Amino acid sequence: MALVSFLSAKGSPGVTTTALLSAALWPHPCVLLDADPAGGDVAARVPAVDGGVLDPDRGLLPLLTSARRGLSGAQVLEQAQVVAGGTRVVCGMTGPEQSLAAGRGWSALANAVADLRDGEVPTDVIVDAGRVGADAVHLDLLRAADTVVLLVRADTAAVLHGRERLRVLGGALRRPDGLLPRTGVVVVGDPHHRDAADAAAVLTSVGDWVEDFGRLPLDPAGARVFDGARSARPERTALVRAGAPVVAALAAAAHGELQRGAA
Numbered sequence: 001m002a003l004v005s006f007l008s009a010k011g012s013p014g015v016t017t018t019a020l021l022s023a024a025l026w027p028h029p030c031v032l033l034d035a036d037p038a039g040g041d042v043a044a045r046v047p048a049v050d051g052g053v054l055d056p057d058r059g060l061l062p063l064l065t066s067a068r069r070g071l072s073g074a075q076v077l078e079q080a081q082v083v084a085g086g087t088r089v090v091c092g093m094t095g096p097e098q099s100l101a102a103g104r105g106w107s108a109l110a111n112a113v114a115d116l117r118d119g120e121v122p123t124d125v126i127v128d129a130g131r132v133g134a135d136a137v138h139l140d141l142l143r144a145a146d147t148v149v150l151l152v153r154a155d156t157a158a159v160l161h162g163r164e165r166l167r168v169l170g171g172a173l174r175r176p177d178g179l180l181p182r183t184g185v186v187v188v189g190d191p192h193h194r195d196a197a198d199a200a201a202v203l204t205s206v207g208d209w210v211e212d213f214g215r216l217p218l219d220p221a222g223a224r225v226f227d228g229a230r231s232a233r234p235e236r237t238a239l240v241r242a243g244a245p246v247v248a249a250l251a252a253a254a255h256g257e258l259q260r261g262a263a
């Protein structure tokens with residue numbers, strides 16, 4: 001199985017949208033963990049598969065508050081709910097206070113999902129890690145990832161903040177064995193515009209360990225599909241069409257099928 005975490009440095013580049021998009025297009029069985037320490041958004045944004053609302057009492061909150069004696073993968077999967085479109089989601093925390101109070105629960109969660117199986121079926125884990133700053137309470141979950149993806153909008157301020165965050169993550173994500181998760185960027189901006197290419201060039205210049213995982217277009221109509229809007233043909237939106245090869249490359253990278261930098 002693979003564990004892939006999406007995160008941002010600052011602002012709202014589209015982490016939740018991209019995590020939902022990735023889970024919807026993922027080529028292997030997967031579950032989405034809404035692990036934004038600022039509080040989960042997915043439950044409020046996406047309806048349940050039957051069109052109703054998701055059960056707010058199921059998700060990370062009961063898991064993390066009972067995690068002191070460790071957690072199993074089965075316990076994590078018991079908290080998953082199926083949303084419209086078929087993605088399994090473990091809904092998020094109510095807010096930063098609960099995330100802080102969870103303390104060591106985050107590392108128990110990281111251990112529980114590091115080799116997740118649904119019965120016999122290896123199950124990949126896609127993490128919405130939200131904004132990751134100096135106050136990150138869930139670093140163990142990021143360190144356990146096979147692949148860490150920083151979302152950055154293609155504007156100057158966002159790129160500079162992204163570059164700084166990558167520099168810090170290069171140290172913070174290093175595991176005791178000295179290895180780093182595969183780490184890279186997805187730039188959100190017009191894929192045909194020079195800004196997006198320039199942004200990717202600045203971000204990957206931080207080190208040869210920073211990969212360029214591709215571009216996603218700015219597509220408000222496509223993004224609304226992952227914000228609870230009904231869409232007759234979501235697969236026709238620019239976001240889903242452009243997202244498909246990016247998600248395929250991420251899945252291949254997370255399963256170790258690509259050479260570093262080949263995405």
Ligand SMILES: Nc1ncnc2c1ncn2[C@@H]1O[C@H](COP(=O)(O)OP(=O)(O)O)[C@@H](O)[C@H]1O
Nearest residue numbers: 008012013014015016017217218219220223224
């Ligand atoms: N590729 C995109 N194109 C256009 N709008 C987007 C895109 N990704 C996200 N958005 C919009 O930007 C806002 C923030 O997205 P969200 O996924 O919640 O960001 P984050 O999780 O980083 O805070 C939402 O209104 C969402 O619909």
Ligand SMILES: [Mg+2]
Nearest residue numbers: 015016036041
């Ligand atoms: Mg979010």
